[in-house]
Amino acid sequence: MADGKWISYLRVSTDRQGKSGLGIEAQRNSVSEYLNGGEWSLVKEYVEIESGKRTDRPMLAEAIKACRAHKARLVIAKLDRLSRDAHFLLGLEKAGIDFVAADMPNANRLTVGIMAMVAEEERRMISKRTKDALAAAKRRGKKLGGDRGVVPTKRARALAADALKARADSRAADIAPIVAELQAAGRLSLRDIAKGLNEAGIPTARGQGKWSAIQVRRVMARM
Known part of the structure; x- marks a missing residue:
């Protein structure tokens, strides 16, 4: 059952489809059926006429901005309305938003799950490399540990300020x-x-x- 704030993104591939409304109304109905029930609000709808082969879609970029601004989730009618490129779908995670496809609600969880597994494996490998490096340093007689009250360097402070x-x-x-x-x-x-x-x-x-x-x-x- 849907709840919270939502931003919808609808897309058709041609100008002809966009002017006639073909495809858009069906997508809008799918979104409405998915959101039906619960306590939710559709903040805004974005409609784009663009080829699925391109990833520089301005209306999708605006929809992502709106999701971040409203702290809302993105809802689409069909998974292929975003892209058939898996790399592009994973890029949504970098955008800092969550999305749901009405025809495949678990797709988002699956995507995030895959990314989580990859990140977990990377953390495991980093941890192993760190432990191996420390063990090698210890065997060489290098003293491990040090002053816990380390003062950040000027460069570290500058990098932190730039990030903020x-x-x-x-x-x-x-x-x-x-x-x-x-x-x-x-x-x-x-x-x-x-x-x-x-x-x-x-x-x-x-x-x-x-x-x-x-x-x-x-x-x-x-x-």
Whole structure:
């Protein structure tokens, strides 16, 4: 049973299909049937007319941004509406969102499960290599261990700062389309935009509290 927030993504392969509505309505019905029941809300629907052989689909990119902004899940009618390329499907995990195909609800869990197994194997191999290296160092007479109160180097601090900045910039990029919609609707002040974000249920960066004018100003400065 579906619950929470959802973003739907519908795709057809040709302009002719898009103009006639062929395929779109069937996909929309499949999504509706999957979401039927439970406590859920469909935040927005994205429709794209594009070939499945391409992965640079702007509407899908917008749908992914909306999922991150609303902390919602992506729902599609059929698995092949995204891509027949397994590598591209795995890329959704890197996008930081979860997705479900109405015709194959367990596909997402299967994909994530495969990735988890691969990651677990990699962690096991890293652990084994680390232990082997430590054992070899010990045999060479090298003293292991050291000061636990290590002070981060200047480079380490710079890298950490860059990572935080990149995360904040990415969040601002996800919210930018929503802010643009609010401004187009006449909400121009920082306070009005903050109110609009709160009304739309957009979580703050930390996922706690409500948007304020100061927070909106900080985000807009990064756009």
